[in-house]
Amino acid sequence: MPHDALAEVMRHLQTAFAFLPDGLLGSLLLLVAAAVPLAATRWFLRQFYRLAGRFNQTFLQVLVTRSQRPLTTFLVIAAVGLALPAAGFSYRTTVTLAQILLFAFVLVVGWNIITAMNLGAEVYLRRFRLDVEDNLLARKHVTQVRILLRTVQTLLVLITVAAALTSIPSVRQYGVSLFASAGAAGLVLGLAARPLLSNMLAGIQIAMTQPIRVEDAVVLEGEWGWIENITGTYVVVRLWDLRRLIVPLSYFIEKPFQNWTHESSDLIGTVFLRVDYSVPLDRLRAKLREVVEADPLWDRKTCVLQVTDTPGNMVELRILVSARGGGATFDLRCHVREAMISFLQREYPEALPRQRNEINVNNMGNSLDGLLSVRDGRDPAELRRVA
Known part of the structure; x- marks a missing residue:
């Protein structure tokens, strides 16, 4: 049995180093038991890391780096636990150290399981890319995982x-x-x-x-x-x-x-314009088609201009344009709004909305008479004769 052979070796060592204080030889044995797997694991992982770098396997290097600590800790605790019965400590000391090692061993096992799950998830998600336009399937898997x-x-x-x-x-x-x-x-x-x-x-x-x-x-x-x-x-x-x-x-x-x-990133954006009744709708529709066809954000699906309301002395126009994604839709709306306003200002300034007020000439004359009489203190009819 390995424990019996180790105990036999430990008895020979205790006889040979009987001049050392009690417990010192056992402590040295535990240190050696911890140092051997620590050095061996680090050497092996370092060689594997270099081999992965030689073949440009960056992802394997990341896996090695992340798994080094939990794996090394697990092996060190296991080795110290196997060497503890042969250390020659008193029963109480051995039981206390065994409880500490068992507590640490359980924690390290959980740590290794979580690390393995993280590495497995990263390996699984490598096949999905979020930096492409059609990434719906990738976003589904990334979210679930x-x-x-x-x-x-x-x-x-x-x-x-x-x-x-x-x-x-x-x-x-x-x-x-x-x-x-x-x-x-x-x-x-x-x-x-x-x-x-x-x-x-x-x-x-x-x-x-x-x-x-x-x-x-x-x-x-x-x-x-x-x-x-x-x-x-x-x-x-x-x-x-x-x-x-x-x-x-x-x-x-x-x-x-x-x-x-x-379900998809396709969206329809809305642009509202309020213009005068004299606006040429057919010309506006042609200009809208010209604007969206020149814009790379348009997905070539929806391009509509409709009269949706006539509030007061104006006409309300609703423009519908489509794009892929919320950000692209917002930017496309801004581009269309700016282009249509510039077109109206340049080609049809009279079609821009304006406030109209009708002036009653008779009422304006009466108001003028009142102002003149108050200012000069004379009868308005006399002021007209003088004029």
């Missing part, structure tokens, strides 16, 4: 901490309460974790039904922006002026909001 990954990570952290606590007799009841959610400690934790759990369930719903995805254009709370990041508890919305709006996950399940890119 990120939300589910963070949800599972939260559950794994709770389970790992609970399992680690149950390995220590003095605090075992707290680990059991975490597992069973029973007792006073479990009740307090349950009440404190209620918002977290509600957001976690909302995250699972969002991952399955996907009312929002990463880089969706949304309007909520009177603000327009894009979904920048979806965490396990909240969503970061990047607003049009680069501000960030932080919204809890449950918001998107409980409250209505606008999603401009839910």
Whole structure:
């Protein structure tokens, strides 16, 4: 057996180094047991890192860098645990060190599982690109993987901490309460974790039904922006002026909001113009077609000009143009509005809206008579004769 052979070697070493203080030889053995896997793992990963760089595998280098610490810690704890019975410590010291190593081992196992999940998610998402125009499928997968990954990570952290606590007799009841959610400690934790759990369930719903995805254009709370990041508890919305709006996950399940890119990024933008009755509509329609065909933002689907109302002495025109994406639609609306106003100012200035006032000549004469009589103190008829 490996333990018997190691114990036999340890007895020979204790006999040979009997002059050393008690426990020093055992401590040196544990240090050697920790140093061997530490050095071996670092050497192996360093060689693998260089090999990946030689073949220009940058992604493999990133995987090696991220997995080095949890893997090395796991192997060091395992090696020290195997060498501990042969260290020759007293029973109480050995039990205490074994409990510490077991506690650390459980935490490191959870750490390695979470790291492996992160690496697996990155490998899976490499096939999807968000920097292309038609990225609906990519946004679906990225959203699902990120939300589910963070949800599972939260559950794994709770389970790992609970399992680690149950390995220590003095605090075992707290680990059991975490597992069973029973007792006073479990009740307090349950009440404190209620918002977290509600957001976690909302995250699972969002991952399955996907009312929002990463880089969706949304309007909520009177603000327009894009979904920048979806965490396990909240969503970061990047607003049009680069501000960030932080919204809890449950918001998107409980409250209505606008999603401009839910099934596709195609949108129709509206431009309103108010002009005079004399405006030539056919000429305006021809100019609108000319403007949108010269604009690369137009998706060549919708281009309409209609008279929608006649408020007062003006005509209200509604222009509909389409583009791909909320930002492109907004910019296209601005371009069309500017081009049409410039065209009216240059070609048909008389068609621009103006305020008309009719003047009653008789009333104007009476008003003038009153002003003159007040100023000169004479009868208006006499003033007319003088004039």
